[in-house]
Amino acid sequence: MSLRIEEHPILTFKKGKKVTFTFDGKKLEGFEGEPIAAALHAAGIRLLRHSPHKNRARGFFCAIGRCSSCMMEVNGVVNTMTCITPLAAGMDVKTQKGHGVIKP
């Protein structure tokens, strides 16, 4: 069963248009405007970064931009909170290691 809800007893979901983006070099599909972390989750990806000190696997936790658990590198910008950053066509999303490296 896909993680996307096709039918719901109460809700209907308005979706943006289908777009492709890359995750660690792989092509994935998602809907424009949904949070990047949500699109990844629907595609079965929940490991978003490795923690700075103990290199532990991290996914999202709060989904509302409060806890910083979901930070990834998006279009070269590290520490992007992917739970509140809307997905756009062609985005380049990468798993983040530690604090990431800020490119000049």
Place this chain on the structure above:
Amino acid sequence: MSRQTEIFVVGGGPAGLSAAIVAAELGAKVLLVDDNATLGGQLIKQTHRFFGSSARDAGIRGIAIAEKLCQEVQARKKNLQVLLNTSAVGFYGDGEAGILSPDRYEKVTYERVVVGTGAVENSLNFENNDLPGIYGAGAVQTLMNVHGIRPGHKILMVGSGNIGLIVSYQLLQAGVQVIGVVEAMPTIGGYLVHASKIRRLGVPIMTGHTIVKALGTDGVTGALLCRLDDKFQRIPNTEFEVACDCICLAVGLSPLIDLFQQAKCKMVYIPELGGLVPLHDGNMRTTNPRVYVAGDASGIEEATTAILGGRIAGARAYESIHGPSATAQKIVDDANLELKSLRAGSTGDRIRWGRERLSQEIAAC
């Protein structure tokens, strides 16, 4: 650029919206900011019918209450301006704040501010509690009810308060298998109506149990549970494993209070209200006379009380600028009457207790 307003409202949940609506209705110039793309705060993910007072929205779904408040905002847009995707990031000096939108940073100067920032979810201490696949109850609701994506296929719920029970039911509606609800207390925390609803659907509620550890390396594959004795100590040799691909933590909320600390409001620790809250009086005014508080930020409660607290804060903030007003007084009296009846009875015990402690602290201050 810099903006100027009489009453600045931070947060577009039921508390902030209500404060802004009342203040604008009374005639004040109001600016409201919320860091989300839509107004409504927690309400926009709440698909269940509300508990609360029947005069005020019980039996209506949270999403419908949000729509109603938004319409009232629309109707007052002459003197009530709303900025979405905009965070209040800092309070500086006296009557100055910084707000950050996606494309700019601005200064706001104001006479009074009503802070209705809501709450953050608590985590719980157990081994591997940082694994991908462990989510707060609010996150599960956001993912599922706003974005239409299931958190997983098989989920374990931790916490049997109303939120744990309601979100379990919502998960079932979305087609997720809820393998059980774990509760450390010897009895179920939430209302029995919610508990029986999920029990009827075959979800076991394991009271007197806790989670010892999450299993898995790159993501949750299961959990180790065990029984607790009446002193909340683990009973040896009662551990058992359950298989699941995600774990939802519904173990309470804490008020979001950093802005009050920046505004040098005196803070008090009141466990019944969710932890640290800004000390405030019955008018929702904090120890910084420019700053008012409303909603979960003033103590974790519910949307109905957040609306009423917001109405009081909005009316009193208006009066503190423009002087006494009979209309404002009536809004406050009505709200107080409703609050009293909402907090009556045994379900309101904890809140009444917390509020009582708050007024003692205020009297001593």
